[in-house]
Amino acid sequence: MKQISAKKLLLPSSSTGSISILEERKQQVYLKGNDTFEISCEKKSVAGSVSQRACVFCGSRVVLYPIADALHLIHGPIGCASYTWDIRGALSSGPELHRMSFSTDLSETDVIYGGEKKLEKALVELIETYSPKAAFVYCTCIVGIIGDDVEAVCRNVALKSGIPVLPVHSEGFKGTKKDGYKAACDALFKLIDLGYRRSSFHYPDILRDGKQKIPLSINILGEFNIGGETWIIREYYKRMGVEVVSVMTGDGRVEYVQSAHRACLNVVQCSGALTYLAKTMEAAYGIPYIRVSYFGIEDTADALYDVASFFTEAQEIMERTKHLVQEEVEELLPGLEEMKQDLTGKRAAIYVGGAFKAFSLIKALRHLGMEVVLVGSQTGNREDYELLKEMCRPGTVILDDANPLELAKYVIEKDAHIFIGGVKERPIAYKLGIGFCDHNHERKIPLAGFEGMLNFAREVHDTVTSPVWDLVPRKAGRSSSIQIPVKGEKP
Amino acid sequence: MKQISAKKLLLPSSSTGSISILEERKQQVYLKGNDTFEISCEKKSVAGSVSQRACVFCGSRVVLYPIADALHLIHGPIGCASYTWDIRGALSSGPELHRMSFSTDLSETDVIYGGEKKLEKALVELIETYSPKAAFVYCTCIVGIIGDDVEAVCRNVALKSGIPVLPVHSEGFKGTKKDGYKAACDALFKLIDLGYRRSSFHYPDILRDGKQKIPLSINILGEFNIGGETWIIREYYKRMGVEVVSVMTGDGRVEYVQSAHRACLNVVQCSGALTYLAKTMEAAYGIPYIRVSYFGIEDTADALYDVASFFTEAQEIMERTKHLVQEEVEELLPGLEEMKQDLTGKRAAIYVGGAFKAFSLIKALRHLGMEVVLVGSQTGNREDYELLKEMCRPGTVILDDANPLELAKYVIEKDAHIFIGGVKERPIAYKLGIGFCDHNHERKIPLAGFEGMLNFAREVHDTVTSPVWDLVPRKAGRSSSIQIPVKGEKP
Amino acid sequence: MRENRPYTATRNACKMCTPLGAALAFHGIEGTIPLLHGSQGCSTYMRRYLISHFKEPVDIASSNFSEETAIFGGGANLKTAIQNIARQYNPEMIGIATTCLSETIGDDVDMIIESMGDIMKETALVHVSTPSYSGTHVDGFHHAVRAVVDQYNPSGVKNRKNSRARKKINLFPGMLSNEDLRHLKAIFKDINTELALLPDYSERLEGPSWMEYQSIQHGGTPIKEIQKMHRATGSIEFGTILAASVERGNGSAGSLLESRFNIPLASMGIPIGVKATDRFFSLLEKMTLKMIPKKYKEQRGRLIDAYVDGNKYVSKKRAIVYGEEDFVAAMAGFLAEIGIIPVLCASGGKSGLFIESLRSILPENIFKQVSIHQGMDFTDMEEHARTLMPDLAIGNSKGYTMTRHLDIPLVRVGFPIHDRVGGFRTLHIGYKGAQQLFDTIVNTLLQKRQDASEVGYSYM
Amino acid sequence: MRENRPYTATRNACKMCTPLGAALAFHGIEGTIPLLHGSQGCSTYMRRYLISHFKEPVDIASSNFSEETAIFGGGANLKTAIQNIARQYNPEMIGIATTCLSETIGDDVDMIIESMGDIMKETALVHVSTPSYSGTHVDGFHHAVRAVVDQYNPSGVKNRKNSRARKKINLFPGMLSNEDLRHLKAIFKDINTELALLPDYSERLEGPSWMEYQSIQHGGTPIKEIQKMHRATGSIEFGTILAASVERGNGSAGSLLESRFNIPLASMGIPIGVKATDRFFSLLEKMTLKMIPKKYKEQRGRLIDAYVDGNKYVSKKRAIVYGEEDFVAAMAGFLAEIGIIPVLCASGGKSGLFIESLRSILPENIFKQVSIHQGMDFTDMEEHARTLMPDLAIGNSKGYTMTRHLDIPLVRVGFPIHDRVGGFRTLHIGYKGAQQLFDTIVNTLLQKRQDASEVGYSYM
Known part of the structure; x- marks a missing residue:
C-alpha cells in the first residue's frame, strides 16, 4: 500500500515542498499568503499525470450536446461515443435526439481504407431516419490521422439532405478541452451565419425580416439546461420583459441558434466555453456581450441587473428586475438561514472546470457561512487566478489542473467537510471520508438561479450533516478496529 | 432426520398396511381396485393429526368474504383476523371493504369481563366510518366460551344503524369447516329473508314489486369471483339471455343478495358450501336448484345447458347456449391441443376442499391427456366418494381428510408430475420435487369457464414442463452430490 | 405514550x-x-x-x-x-x-x-x-x-462448569431470519467458539429438496445442547425491549439461566447496522477473548465506504418503520446511522417499553423527529403516515397495501414476507446484513427517482 | 450469422x-x-x-x-x-x-x-x-x-514443478464482479488450495475508506504470484467464447502457459447457475482431489429447493439478455435451467463464436427459440425486442433506456452498473450467485405483476 502520511503532507512555508508534486507541476499550485510567485496556468497537462482534464472532443461535445433536434454523430472507433452516451443532465422540452449515441464505430478495415464512405452512408441513413434539423460530425483522434476529408463528406450530405451538416474539428490530441470549446463555437457560428446569410428564417410572432434585430432581446451563451436551469433563467428574463432569442445551447434547437444574430446582447455564462463565440458574433454582427454567472444569490441578481442595465431604453425592465430579485430572495432566505445554522464554519474545497464557476461557488458557500479552504480549476487563465487570489482568504490553496494526489493531499490537510467538483473527484473525496457535491454537468438537479441556490444549499446541507462521516476511519480515529463500548451490556 | 423410505411406503395389497397411517385414519384411505371396504368420510379430524382441514370460522369466512360492501368484523383475539387478511383472490368491481381485516382484538380484560361493549363500540364506529350495507360479526372460539350475547349486540346495533347486522356463529371448535358453511348460509338466508319480508327492494330496470319473480332469472351460488371468475360466468348467462339476480357471493353486494328470492332457479357451484342455502331457499320460496361446476369444458358446457334446459319457456336460450358453447370451445381447442402434446401421460394428484371440484378436475386433466393417480378431499361425503370411485381408474388412491404424511406417501409412490391442491399442500409437493397447481381460493387467476380451462392448462403446462424438476434429488437420483461431467473440459 | x-x-x-x-x-x-x-x-x-x-x-x-x-x-x-x-x-x-x-x-x-x-x-x-x-x-x-x-435446565441440575472447558456461549437471537441465524453460526465458527443458538430454524425451514418424505425435517437446536446451557460461559440475548422487560421482572431464557445458574447475561439490541454490530463483536471479543477475524473487519471497511458513497441518496430521507418492537428499534437505529429519519416507528406490540427503547437507541436530534406508536394497526399507520411525507417504508409484506395507497416504495424486511420469494433468506444483521439493507434502500430510492423522472437517465 | x-x-x-x-x-x-x-x-x-x-x-x-x-x-x-x-x-x-x-x-x-x-x-x-x-x-x-x-513467465524460465508441492491452480476468471472474485477466493480457501487469481481487482476497487491518501490502493494479484504461474498444477479459464477463440488459434493466458510450460488448461463457461457451478466444482474436485465442502452442498440444496418453490413464476417467461458474449452465454444457460426463455441474446461483441457457444450451452428446445445477435447495439436491440414480447431484460445499466421504452423491468447484472449502487458487489457465480439471481428475477417479476394489478394483493 502506498500511503502518503497526512502529517508528511503538512505544507511547509512553500506549498511546493512536498515530494509528491511533480516538478513540472510546481508552478500550478499556489498557497495564498505564503507563496509569492505567480500561478502558472493554461499549460498542457504533463505526460503521465492522471489529470482531471479531458480532451478536445470532450470540450466540443459538452457545448453542442444540448441541441436536441440535431444529429450528433461521432466519427471514430466506438469508445468516444460509448463513454459520452446520455451522461449529461441537459434537458429538452421537446425532441431528445441529443441523448442518442451515434458512432461510425470504425473498424480496422475502415482505419486502413479510410472512413469517408462509412461516414457518408451513416449520415445519410441517420438523417433519413431521424429527420434532424442539422447534423454535427465530431472528428475524433483517429480521423485526424487517417486523413478522412470530413469537410467534403459533410458538404456532400448537406447538399443531398438540405440540412446543415457541420464538421466539428475535435480530434482529441489537437489541444485541450478549451480548443474543443472553440471548435464547437466555430460550428455554432457556422450555423448562425448560415441563418444570417439565408435570412429566410421566420422568427415566430416577430417581424419577418430575418436580419432585423429583435428589440429588448438577448442570447444566453454557455447555459446547458442541466436539470432545467435554462428554463429557470428564461423565466426570469421573461418576467423582466426581455426576449430570449436563443440559448446556446440549453434546450437548444437549430432554428433558434440560427436566429441568434438577431439578438441585441449576448449574455455569456460559462466562463471558458462560449466567450469565443460571443467575440466572434461581436465582430460579425456587432452584438456586444457581457459575462455573468447564474450561480448564487449575488451573481444571479447581478446577471439580471446587468442585462436590465443594458436596456436603458426600457426603464421598466430595471423596475421589474428589482421586484423579481426582491421577491425571489425573500422567498429563499428563511430556508437558507435554517441550513446556515448547521453549516457555519464548515470547510469546503472547490475544484471545477472553469474558474468563473469557482468565483460563484466561493460567494455562495460564504453565504452559507462556510469557509473555502481550497479552490482550483481545470481551465482557468491567468486573469482568473488573479481574481481567485484576491477573493480567497490567506491559507487557501489554489490549484490549476490538479491530479488526484494533489487534491487529496490538500483536502486532507485542510480538513475539508465537503468537496465540490466533478464526478471524477467524487471517489477521492469519499475515500477520505469527506462530503461531496457534484457541480458538474452530470448532475440532474438545477443549481442555477435563486431556486438553484436553495437546491445547492440543501445538497450541501444533506451531505455535510450526514451521520456517516462519524464512522469513517479518518474521523473515528481508527483504521478499522472496533472499539465501541457495549451499551446495555450486563456483567 | 425422520425419513420414511419411499420403498417402505409401497402399498401392500391393502392400503392400510403401512404403519404411518394412524389407526383411526384407516377407513379414510381407499385404493381403487384393491380395497373392498368403504371409505369413511365426514369424520372429525383426529386429535394430534396435522390436518389440512380448517375450522368453522374458516368455512363461514370464505363463503361470506366476497360480499364487498359489507363490514366483516371478527370478534375475538387478533389471530383469526390476522391470518385471514386479504388472502383470497375474490375480486370486486366496486367497493373493497371485504379486503379489510377488522377485529375486536380481545385482550385479557375483555376475556375476563366480557367483550360485548367492545364489540358494540367497534361496530358502531366502523359502520359510521365505512357506511357498509350490512355487517357480519364472526364469533370465534373464545366468544363461545365467555358467553357474549352477540345476537343482542347485533340486534342493538342494527336498530341504531339501520343496516342488517348479522351474527355468524362460527366458533372454531363447534364443528368443521362445513358447519362454517352452514353458519354462513344461515346468515345469508337471514339477509335474503329480510329482503323478502321488507319487499321494499328496488330491483333496477324491473318491476318494482319486491316479491315478484324476475323472468328467466337465476342466482349463482358458491361462486366467489376468484380472479374474476364470476364475471366470466355472468357474461355467459348474459349471452344466453338469462338474468343473474344474485351471485353468492362472488363480487357480492348486500342489495343483490337481498333480492335473491326473486330468482327462478338457484345454480349451485361449490358442492359443499352453498347447497344448504339452496335447500333452505327451496323450502322458503320454492326456488328449485341444480348443482353444476364451471370447471373444465364439459362441466362448463353442462352447467350452461342445464340452465338453458330449465327455461323451457324460452327455446331461444338453448339455441344461444349451443352457439356460445361451440364458439368458445372452438377458440379454446387449438391452444389446449398444443399443450396436450407435452402433457399426455403425465400423472396428477388431486387434493381439494370439496369433492365436486375433484370431479371437474379429473375430467379436465383427462382432457389434457393426463392421468389422475390420487384424489382426495377435505369435506367430501359418502355420495361424493362413491362417484369418485366410479370415475377413477384402478390403482388410483382416494383419500378423505388426509395429513401431510399420507399425501406425501402416496404422491411419491404414484410418482406424480403435478399435485393440485391448496396452499398448504404446496410445500409438500415442492419438497418432493413435484409440480404444483393451486386450485384453491388464494390463487389470483380465473380457472372457471372456457377461458379458465385455458389458464388452468397453461399453468399445469408451465409447471410440468419446467426444467427445474431435472435438478431435484428425487429425479436427479442423488441427494446432493455433484456428479455432472465437465463439458468442454480439457485434459 | x-x-x-x-x-x-x-x-x-x-x-x-x-x-x-x-x-x-x-x-x-x-x-x-x-x-x-x-x-x-x-x-x-x-x-x-x-x-x-x-x-x-x-x-x-x-x-x-x-x-x-x-x-x-x-x-x-x-x-x-x-x-x-x-x-x-x-x-x-x-x-x-x-x-x-x-x-x-x-x-x-x-x-x-x-x-x-x-x-x-x-x-x-x-x-x-x-x-x-x-x-x-x-x-x-x-x-x-x-x-x-x-x-x-431444572434447578437441581449440577452446574459442571470448569475452567478447563472451552468457551461456550448461549445466544437467544429472537425472531431473526434463516440467513441471520446462519450468519451468527458462521461468526462463531470463525472465532472458533461453541455456540448454543436457540431457537435455530434455519435448516429446518430452509432445507434442500427431499429424496423421500421427512416427517420432521433436519435441523434445529439439538436438545442435548439445550440441556448444557447452564454450563455456558455466558448468554447473549438480542432485543432492547426484551432486556427492558427483563429488568421489569419478566423472565427470559437468558435471565432464567442467570438467576438459576449465575450464567452472565449480556443483552443488546438486534445487531443491525455498523454501530450495533460493532457492539456485538466487541461483546464477543470480551466474552471469548478472541479477535474479530479479518473477514469481518474487511466487511466493515467496505460497508462504511458504501455508506459514504451513498450518503447523499439517503440523507434526510423519511422512512416509516414497522413490525415487531425490537426489530423496529434496531432498524430505526440503523436508519439513523445512515442519515434516514425514521419518521414513524410503529408496532402492533404493546410492551410499554417501545419509546424508551427508541430513546436509548436514537440520537436526540433524530429521536425528536420520530413519531412512535405501539399497539398500532396498518390503517392507523397509513392515516398517520399521510401527514409525515414519507419517502419509503421498511417492514414486512403486510404494509404493502398501505404503501400502495401512499405511493411509496416498500423495502421488505422482517416477518412475514408473503408477496416475494426468499424473504426468510434476507440477511439483516452484521456488517453484511447492513450492506445489503443499505444497497437495497439506496437502490429502491434510486429506482423511484429514475422511474418517476420524465427523462430517466441511465447514469446517476 | x-x-x-x-x-x-x-x-x-x-x-x-x-x-x-x-x-x-x-x-x-x-x-x-x-x-x-x-x-x-x-x-x-x-x-x-x-x-x-x-x-x-x-x-x-x-x-x-x-x-x-x-x-x-x-x-x-x-x-x-x-x-x-x-x-x-x-x-x-x-x-x-x-x-x-x-x-x-x-x-x-x-x-x-x-x-x-x-x-x-x-x-x-x-x-x-x-x-x-x-x-x-x-x-x-x-x-x-x-x-x-x-x-x-518467459520461455526460458525454469519450470520447477515438483510432486511434493501443494496443488496450486491458476484461475483466469475474465471480467467478473468483485463479489464474484471474493467468492472464488473463498472457495479455494475452503478447499485449502492455493490460488493464483488473475486479475483480482476485488480489493483495490472495493476497499475501505482511508485514513490517508493512497496513491495505489491495496490489493490485486501479487506479481510474485504471477511469476510462479508456470509452476501451477493447472489453469482454469472461464468463458466458452474465449475457449473457442483459443481453439481457433488465438492465444489466452491459460493457453500460453499450456503451450509454453505444459500446464494443463481447463476451460469452461462462467459458472452461473447450478449446472455450470456443478461443472466448476467437479473440475475443482478432479484438479485438487479435494471434496467439496458441506457448505456448498447445502447452498446447492437450498438453491434447488428455491428453484422448485419459484418454478411457476419464471416458467416460460421471456427475457432479453445482453452484454459481453461470454457473460450472455453463461446467463442464458442459467435462464434455460430455471425455465426462462432467453428470447434475445445480444452483444456488441463480434467474435463470430457467439451462436456456437449458445448452441453448446442451451438445450435444443430452448436454443431454437432464441434470437442471437452479435455486433448489436441497443437501438437495434430495442427494435428487435418489440417483436419478441419480452417479460424482462437482464444485463447492465446501459439497457435502461431500452427497457423503459419497452416498459419491462431490468434486472441489473454485469458491467457497467451506472444507475444503482453496489453493482460491483453483485454475486453472479456459484450456487449463492445463482440463488441471488434467481430471487431477484422472481421478485422482479412478482413486483411487476403486483404493481400492475388493479388489486395488488399482498399475498402471492
Missing part, C-alpha cells in the same frame, strides 16, 4: 397472535413437533401463514377441540393428540402451546402432561402458555424459548 | 473500447498503474466510466498526446509519462495500453520500453496492444492478462 387510536376495532393488524410465535420457536428445536391445544383452525391458519413466508412444510398439530371438549375440558383430546403425534412422528419433543380457547376453559395442561409421564418415555413434553388475547407472537416466541430452557 | 443490422452507424453501443478492458485488468494487479498511450481524453473518459461503476478512485495515466506528438511520434511522451508515473506512484508495474491514436501512427511501444530498461529498475513495464478499432473491451481485458502472464 403517544397513542391516540381512535378506533376500538383493530383494522389490519400489525401483529399476529401469541401461539404463532411459540410454534415458530418450537420449529427451531431438533425433532420437535409443535402442538396447539385448541381448535383445528388455529394450527391450519398458522401453518398456512408460516408456509407462505418460509415456503417449506410447517407441521403444527392440533388437539382438535370439539364442542364437547370445550364443555368437558380438553384433557382427553390433548392426551390423544400427544399419543398420536408420538406414534406418527416419534419426536424428541412435543411443544405444547395453548390457544385462547383452552386457556379460557382453564385446562391444567401441566397436570395433564405430568399424568402422561409414564407412557411418554422417548418424547419430552414442554408446555408454554400462550393465550392469544395476551401479548403478540413475539411474546409467544420468547415464552416458548424460556419454557424449553426452563424444562431442560 | 443472424445479423441484419440495417444501420451503418452504431446507435447506443452495447460495448466499450479495447483499452478500457486492459485498464481494468491492470487494476487487478498489485502495485500497477495503467497508462494509456494516447490522448488525455481516453484516460479521463475511461476513468469516469469505471468510477461510475466501482465508486472508487480509478487512476489511469495518459501519455497526453499533443498535435506535435501525433506528427513526430509518441516515443518522447511515453518515456516522460513512464518516468513521471514512476516518480509519483513508485509502482511495481506500469501497464501500457495503446489507443487507436498511437496504434495508427505506428509507435513501436515495445522498442520504446526496451530503451528504458536501464532506468526503470524497480518498475516493470508491460505493454498490450489495444487498438480501439479492433475488438471490444473484452478483448482488451484478455489481451492484457495474457501480456502480463507472458512477460512474467
Whole structure:
C-alpha cells in the first residue's frame, strides 16, 4: 500500500515542498499568503499525470450536446461515443435526439481504407431516419490521422439532405478541452451565419425580416439546461420583459441558434466555453456581450441587473428586475438561514472546470457561512487566478489542473467537510471520508438561479450533516478496529 | 432426520398396511381396485393429526368474504383476523371493504369481563366510518366460551344503524369447516329473508314489486369471483339471455343478495358450501336448484345447458347456449391441443376442499391427456366418494381428510408430475420435487369457464414442463452430490 | 405514550397472535413437533401463514377441540393428540402451546402432561402458555424459548462448569431470519467458539429438496445442547425491549439461566447496522477473548465506504418503520446511522417499553423527529403516515397495501414476507446484513427517482 | 450469422473500447498503474466510466498526446509519462495500453520500453496492444492478462514443478464482479488450495475508506504470484467464447502457459447457475482431489429447493439478455435451467463464436427459440425486442433506456452498473450467485405483476 502520511503532507512555508508534486507541476499550485510567485496556468497537462482534464472532443461535445433536434454523430472507433452516451443532465422540452449515441464505430478495415464512405452512408441513413434539423460530425483522434476529408463528406450530405451538416474539428490530441470549446463555437457560428446569410428564417410572432434585430432581446451563451436551469433563467428574463432569442445551447434547437444574430446582447455564462463565440458574433454582427454567472444569490441578481442595465431604453425592465430579485430572495432566505445554522464554519474545497464557476461557488458557500479552504480549476487563465487570489482568504490553496494526489493531499490537510467538483473527484473525496457535491454537468438537479441556490444549499446541507462521516476511519480515529463500548451490556 | 423410505411406503395389497397411517385414519384411505371396504368420510379430524382441514370460522369466512360492501368484523383475539387478511383472490368491481381485516382484538380484560361493549363500540364506529350495507360479526372460539350475547349486540346495533347486522356463529371448535358453511348460509338466508319480508327492494330496470319473480332469472351460488371468475360466468348467462339476480357471493353486494328470492332457479357451484342455502331457499320460496361446476369444458358446457334446459319457456336460450358453447370451445381447442402434446401421460394428484371440484378436475386433466393417480378431499361425503370411485381408474388412491404424511406417501409412490391442491399442500409437493397447481381460493387467476380451462392448462403446462424438476434429488437420483461431467473440459 | 387510536376495532393488524410465535420457536428445536391445544383452525391458519413466508412444510398439530371438549375440558383430546403425534412422528419433543380457547376453559395442561409421564418415555413434553388475547407472537416466541430452557435446565441440575472447558456461549437471537441465524453460526465458527443458538430454524425451514418424505425435517437446536446451557460461559440475548422487560421482572431464557445458574447475561439490541454490530463483536471479543477475524473487519471497511458513497441518496430521507418492537428499534437505529429519519416507528406490540427503547437507541436530534406508536394497526399507520411525507417504508409484506395507497416504495424486511420469494433468506444483521439493507434502500430510492423522472437517465 | 443490422452507424453501443478492458485488468494487479498511450481524453473518459461503476478512485495515466506528438511520434511522451508515473506512484508495474491514436501512427511501444530498461529498475513495464478499432473491451481485458502472464513467465524460465508441492491452480476468471472474485477466493480457501487469481481487482476497487491518501490502493494479484504461474498444477479459464477463440488459434493466458510450460488448461463457461457451478466444482474436485465442502452442498440444496418453490413464476417467461458474449452465454444457460426463455441474446461483441457457444450451452428446445445477435447495439436491440414480447431484460445499466421504452423491468447484472449502487458487489457465480439471481428475477417479476394489478394483493 502506498500511503502518503497526512502529517508528511503538512505544507511547509512553500506549498511546493512536498515530494509528491511533480516538478513540472510546481508552478500550478499556489498557497495564498505564503507563496509569492505567480500561478502558472493554461499549460498542457504533463505526460503521465492522471489529470482531471479531458480532451478536445470532450470540450466540443459538452457545448453542442444540448441541441436536441440535431444529429450528433461521432466519427471514430466506438469508445468516444460509448463513454459520452446520455451522461449529461441537459434537458429538452421537446425532441431528445441529443441523448442518442451515434458512432461510425470504425473498424480496422475502415482505419486502413479510410472512413469517408462509412461516414457518408451513416449520415445519410441517420438523417433519413431521424429527420434532424442539422447534423454535427465530431472528428475524433483517429480521423485526424487517417486523413478522412470530413469537410467534403459533410458538404456532400448537406447538399443531398438540405440540412446543415457541420464538421466539428475535435480530434482529441489537437489541444485541450478549451480548443474543443472553440471548435464547437466555430460550428455554432457556422450555423448562425448560415441563418444570417439565408435570412429566410421566420422568427415566430416577430417581424419577418430575418436580419432585423429583435428589440429588448438577448442570447444566453454557455447555459446547458442541466436539470432545467435554462428554463429557470428564461423565466426570469421573461418576467423582466426581455426576449430570449436563443440559448446556446440549453434546450437548444437549430432554428433558434440560427436566429441568434438577431439578438441585441449576448449574455455569456460559462466562463471558458462560449466567450469565443460571443467575440466572434461581436465582430460579425456587432452584438456586444457581457459575462455573468447564474450561480448564487449575488451573481444571479447581478446577471439580471446587468442585462436590465443594458436596456436603458426600457426603464421598466430595471423596475421589474428589482421586484423579481426582491421577491425571489425573500422567498429563499428563511430556508437558507435554517441550513446556515448547521453549516457555519464548515470547510469546503472547490475544484471545477472553469474558474468563473469557482468565483460563484466561493460567494455562495460564504453565504452559507462556510469557509473555502481550497479552490482550483481545470481551465482557468491567468486573469482568473488573479481574481481567485484576491477573493480567497490567506491559507487557501489554489490549484490549476490538479491530479488526484494533489487534491487529496490538500483536502486532507485542510480538513475539508465537503468537496465540490466533478464526478471524477467524487471517489477521492469519499475515500477520505469527506462530503461531496457534484457541480458538474452530470448532475440532474438545477443549481442555477435563486431556486438553484436553495437546491445547492440543501445538497450541501444533506451531505455535510450526514451521520456517516462519524464512522469513517479518518474521523473515528481508527483504521478499522472496533472499539465501541457495549451499551446495555450486563456483567 | 425422520425419513420414511419411499420403498417402505409401497402399498401392500391393502392400503392400510403401512404403519404411518394412524389407526383411526384407516377407513379414510381407499385404493381403487384393491380395497373392498368403504371409505369413511365426514369424520372429525383426529386429535394430534396435522390436518389440512380448517375450522368453522374458516368455512363461514370464505363463503361470506366476497360480499364487498359489507363490514366483516371478527370478534375475538387478533389471530383469526390476522391470518385471514386479504388472502383470497375474490375480486370486486366496486367497493373493497371485504379486503379489510377488522377485529375486536380481545385482550385479557375483555376475556375476563366480557367483550360485548367492545364489540358494540367497534361496530358502531366502523359502520359510521365505512357506511357498509350490512355487517357480519364472526364469533370465534373464545366468544363461545365467555358467553357474549352477540345476537343482542347485533340486534342493538342494527336498530341504531339501520343496516342488517348479522351474527355468524362460527366458533372454531363447534364443528368443521362445513358447519362454517352452514353458519354462513344461515346468515345469508337471514339477509335474503329480510329482503323478502321488507319487499321494499328496488330491483333496477324491473318491476318494482319486491316479491315478484324476475323472468328467466337465476342466482349463482358458491361462486366467489376468484380472479374474476364470476364475471366470466355472468357474461355467459348474459349471452344466453338469462338474468343473474344474485351471485353468492362472488363480487357480492348486500342489495343483490337481498333480492335473491326473486330468482327462478338457484345454480349451485361449490358442492359443499352453498347447497344448504339452496335447500333452505327451496323450502322458503320454492326456488328449485341444480348443482353444476364451471370447471373444465364439459362441466362448463353442462352447467350452461342445464340452465338453458330449465327455461323451457324460452327455446331461444338453448339455441344461444349451443352457439356460445361451440364458439368458445372452438377458440379454446387449438391452444389446449398444443399443450396436450407435452402433457399426455403425465400423472396428477388431486387434493381439494370439496369433492365436486375433484370431479371437474379429473375430467379436465383427462382432457389434457393426463392421468389422475390420487384424489382426495377435505369435506367430501359418502355420495361424493362413491362417484369418485366410479370415475377413477384402478390403482388410483382416494383419500378423505388426509395429513401431510399420507399425501406425501402416496404422491411419491404414484410418482406424480403435478399435485393440485391448496396452499398448504404446496410445500409438500415442492419438497418432493413435484409440480404444483393451486386450485384453491388464494390463487389470483380465473380457472372457471372456457377461458379458465385455458389458464388452468397453461399453468399445469408451465409447471410440468419446467426444467427445474431435472435438478431435484428425487429425479436427479442423488441427494446432493455433484456428479455432472465437465463439458468442454480439457485434459 | 403517544397513542391516540381512535378506533376500538383493530383494522389490519400489525401483529399476529401469541401461539404463532411459540410454534415458530418450537420449529427451531431438533425433532420437535409443535402442538396447539385448541381448535383445528388455529394450527391450519398458522401453518398456512408460516408456509407462505418460509415456503417449506410447517407441521403444527392440533388437539382438535370439539364442542364437547370445550364443555368437558380438553384433557382427553390433548392426551390423544400427544399419543398420536408420538406414534406418527416419534419426536424428541412435543411443544405444547395453548390457544385462547383452552386457556379460557382453564385446562391444567401441566397436570395433564405430568399424568402422561409414564407412557411418554422417548418424547419430552414442554408446555408454554400462550393465550392469544395476551401479548403478540413475539411474546409467544420468547415464552416458548424460556419454557424449553426452563424444562431442560431444572434447578437441581449440577452446574459442571470448569475452567478447563472451552468457551461456550448461549445466544437467544429472537425472531431473526434463516440467513441471520446462519450468519451468527458462521461468526462463531470463525472465532472458533461453541455456540448454543436457540431457537435455530434455519435448516429446518430452509432445507434442500427431499429424496423421500421427512416427517420432521433436519435441523434445529439439538436438545442435548439445550440441556448444557447452564454450563455456558455466558448468554447473549438480542432485543432492547426484551432486556427492558427483563429488568421489569419478566423472565427470559437468558435471565432464567442467570438467576438459576449465575450464567452472565449480556443483552443488546438486534445487531443491525455498523454501530450495533460493532457492539456485538466487541461483546464477543470480551466474552471469548478472541479477535474479530479479518473477514469481518474487511466487511466493515467496505460497508462504511458504501455508506459514504451513498450518503447523499439517503440523507434526510423519511422512512416509516414497522413490525415487531425490537426489530423496529434496531432498524430505526440503523436508519439513523445512515442519515434516514425514521419518521414513524410503529408496532402492533404493546410492551410499554417501545419509546424508551427508541430513546436509548436514537440520537436526540433524530429521536425528536420520530413519531412512535405501539399497539398500532396498518390503517392507523397509513392515516398517520399521510401527514409525515414519507419517502419509503421498511417492514414486512403486510404494509404493502398501505404503501400502495401512499405511493411509496416498500423495502421488505422482517416477518412475514408473503408477496416475494426468499424473504426468510434476507440477511439483516452484521456488517453484511447492513450492506445489503443499505444497497437495497439506496437502490429502491434510486429506482423511484429514475422511474418517476420524465427523462430517466441511465447514469446517476 | 443472424445479423441484419440495417444501420451503418452504431446507435447506443452495447460495448466499450479495447483499452478500457486492459485498464481494468491492470487494476487487478498489485502495485500497477495503467497508462494509456494516447490522448488525455481516453484516460479521463475511461476513468469516469469505471468510477461510475466501482465508486472508487480509478487512476489511469495518459501519455497526453499533443498535435506535435501525433506528427513526430509518441516515443518522447511515453518515456516522460513512464518516468513521471514512476516518480509519483513508485509502482511495481506500469501497464501500457495503446489507443487507436498511437496504434495508427505506428509507435513501436515495445522498442520504446526496451530503451528504458536501464532506468526503470524497480518498475516493470508491460505493454498490450489495444487498438480501439479492433475488438471490444473484452478483448482488451484478455489481451492484457495474457501480456502480463507472458512477460512474467518467459520461455526460458525454469519450470520447477515438483510432486511434493501443494496443488496450486491458476484461475483466469475474465471480467467478473468483485463479489464474484471474493467468492472464488473463498472457495479455494475452503478447499485449502492455493490460488493464483488473475486479475483480482476485488480489493483495490472495493476497499475501505482511508485514513490517508493512497496513491495505489491495496490489493490485486501479487506479481510474485504471477511469476510462479508456470509452476501451477493447472489453469482454469472461464468463458466458452474465449475457449473457442483459443481453439481457433488465438492465444489466452491459460493457453500460453499450456503451450509454453505444459500446464494443463481447463476451460469452461462462467459458472452461473447450478449446472455450470456443478461443472466448476467437479473440475475443482478432479484438479485438487479435494471434496467439496458441506457448505456448498447445502447452498446447492437450498438453491434447488428455491428453484422448485419459484418454478411457476419464471416458467416460460421471456427475457432479453445482453452484454459481453461470454457473460450472455453463461446467463442464458442459467435462464434455460430455471425455465426462462432467453428470447434475445445480444452483444456488441463480434467474435463470430457467439451462436456456437449458445448452441453448446442451451438445450435444443430452448436454443431454437432464441434470437442471437452479435455486433448489436441497443437501438437495434430495442427494435428487435418489440417483436419478441419480452417479460424482462437482464444485463447492465446501459439497457435502461431500452427497457423503459419497452416498459419491462431490468434486472441489473454485469458491467457497467451506472444507475444503482453496489453493482460491483453483485454475486453472479456459484450456487449463492445463482440463488441471488434467481430471487431477484422472481421478485422482479412478482413486483411487476403486483404493481400492475388493479388489486395488488399482498399475498402471492
